[in-house]
Amino acid sequence: MDIERARFNMIEQQIRPWEVLDPAVLELLAVVRREDFVPAAYRAMAFVDTQVPLGDVAAGQCMLEPRLEARLLQELQVQRHEKVLEIGAGSxxxxxxxxxxxxxxxxxxxxxALAAMARANLQRAGVANVTVREVSAAEGAKGLPAEAPFDAILLSGSVAEVPRGLLEQLKVGGRLMAIVGDEPIMRARLFTRTSEAAWSSVDVFDTAAPRLLGFETGSRFTF
Structure with missing residues (x-):
């Protein structure tokens, strides 16, 4: 397989047509080697428009489609000075x-096993400003209140509803991106903390993703 041609085609034929037009995001996807984060048994699927299984170590866990990863990254609009929390490290x-x-x-x-995989992959890729924390599913669903507030939070999987406790870990002006709802149609929803006691939200696009462990049920957050 011509790796660079496959990467180019992924960006131009899958990601860009899905309204991912931020030049910085597109450039990043051309630089970060997605194939190095895919389990060896599934390496041929690294650039395919599909979810990639993360092997026998994590039944049902997967890497999201490249276009979905790219769109979530674009909508979150992370800036160089910001502190970010991700829930669901995967690979x-x-x-x-x-x-x-x-x-x-x-x-x-x-x-x-995924926490170990993620640590090894990030170290091999030379990404030194990411810390992988192994937690229980219940702990993961609570976020990281001891280290809050965060400028941005990303849930790398779907949830029935976003717990209020996670929204409270945002700085004022901070954003949380999550895929919310139930199959067959879920919505990528962007929350913004507008004050100490208020949040706004907007549904950005329809999609679907596997449920994050620990979020199988959720309490509804209402404004």
Whole structure:
């Protein structure tokens, strides 16, 4: 396989047509080697428009489609001075993308083998500003209140509803990106903390993604 041709085609035929037009995001996707974050058994799927299984270590866990990863990254609009929390490290690829955009990233993972995979992948890729924390599923769903507030939070998977406790870990002006709802149609929703006691939200696009462990049920957050 011509790796660079496959990467180019992924960007031009999958990602750009899905309204990912931020030049910085497109450039980053050309630089960060997605294939290095894919389990060896699935390396041929690295640039395919599909979810990639993360192997026998994590039944049901997967890397999201490249176009979905790119769109989530674009909508979150992470800046170089910001501190970011990700829930659901997986293989570490999204954390690597966030690390190239942010000052510091903490990513939580409840599957021990995936936490180890993400750490190894990030180290091999030379991404030094990302910390992988192994937590239980229940702990992961609570975020990281001891290290809040965060400028941005990304949930790398779907949830029934976003817990209020996660929204309270945002700085005023901070953003949280999540895929919310139930199959077959979920919505990528961007929350912004507008004051100490208020948040706004906007549904950005329709999609679907596997449920994050620990978020199988959720309490509804209302404004």
């Amino acid at each position: 570490g690829f999204m954390a690597a993308l966030l690390g190239h955009r942010a000052q510091r990233v903490v990513t939580l993972e409840c599957v021990p």
